[in-house]
Amino acid sequence: MINKNSPIPIYYQLEEEIRTLIKQELNPGDLLPSEREYAEKYDISRMTVRQAINNLVKEGLIYRQKGRGTFIAEKKFEQDLSGLSSFSEDMRNRGLTPSNKLLSFQIMADNPRAASILKVEPNDELYVIKRLRLANEEPIALETIFTPKKLVGELSLDHFNVSFYDYIENTLNLSIAYGEQTIEAALAKTEEARELNIPRGKPVLVMERTSYLKDEQQTPIEYVNSIYRSDKYKFKMQMKREQD
Amino acid sequence: MINKNSPIPIYYQLEEEIRTLIKQELNPGDLLPSEREYAEKYDISRMTVRQAINNLVKEGLIYRQKGRGTFIAEKKFEQDLSGLSSFSEDMRNRGLTPSNKLLSFQIMADNPRAASILKVEPNDELYVIKRLRLANEEPIALETIFTPKKLVGELSLDHFNVSFYDYIENTLNLSIAYGEQTIEAALAKTEEARELNIPRGKPVLVMERTSYLKDEQQTPIEYVNSIYRSDKYKFKMQMKREQD
DNA sequence: GAGTTATAGTTGTCTATACATCTGTAACTG
């Protein structure tokens, strides 16, 4: 149902409605109601309907075909969320025993880069957690987590011995919508090399990830920077071919 | 310049104009002319300007800030891994001009590693194509493709000037179901560094991908090994959190 | 000087409408 007086934008309300429809009733390949049908049904402008539909197309949930209609996409990319689930699970899947070693835990302000990524004020307080991630007692990655204090409240060290995601989702009762991740190559700096127990200048993978909450503003909840030993770790992913 | 009588959509013409502006005159962080300025300058609707700008935002070339304006984004070539797409498609999506430079083309048997990945007999013939992939004339990646002759038939060099996927899907009429991909970090070897025009020992990303056909046996159709310059390229992926 | 209040300028949302282009089907034509 669409509420025109709600502060929530109409296009967003419609997006949610279509998402629910797809999840509950429609199957891949099915035809979505046409733009005009939605416009008439809710007495809203067709351009507003298009805005909702365009966002879902951008997400890959549906696709358009000129002159035919809009269709439900094949389910996309069940990417093993080794990233988003956890390092621990990932390692266990590889038959290794994961563990963590906390290196530092502090509250910090004035980190402009992290603040900008997390979309908070530069002087807002951030938790900054550095830890080493190991598999079978061997260092694999050096991880730095930034998360805004005003979103996660008072944290203690214990929260990082288990999955931070569990804490966010089960204790804070927040829901993570998606994560964005980039991977590039670099050379190990002196400090990083020492922690990872490899020679300085060895190649490493630098992964950066930002996770967003499932709210209207898609609030960033954490920014993680990880340095992986390239001799011990590589990223693996499966991709489904997109529809045209 | 905008030509209202052109069959090319106005929003697309404006997109191209803004792309050029960014490439030639503006730097990351710079403010783009406002939507209203563009609308008045070319006597077009603000909604049309928004369509152009939205597309560039989607590509990550620029970003908007409500109440402030639209700004040029920091830039690095990023590959969107949420779907399996070719380098060419990928670059074009970013408004860059992709090109290829063929380095070698041969038929080879007895490459046990490639044969094993492609699930063919070790003495089956494979095409082995080495090429340099460029964006706006700049070398980005060094790519080696292995594909079984018995699956793709007689190939000529021309097939590799366009997208190899296009050839597989449109000419051979085969359908690619999915791809498996790994990413690791390494140091550029002498030979690779020379082709990529970077110093030896610089960090590079090594990507290996195997693509599978949409048939019963999920036949491997190609195995690709690519070396990406890490100063010009990073991998990007979005992960959706699974719904419960 | 510090805090508050206008104000101009920006992007965000939305409307009502028009015509273009493409697709599939039904009706027509030979």
Add this chain to the structure above:
DNA sequence: CAGTTACAGATGTATAGACAACTATAACTC
């Protein structure tokens, strides 16, 4: 029956406005 044409309905492009929400700055007030 095969080919063509007409048409309805779909998305694609584009217009000319309107008001909301947000930002930075200038002007004002205490």
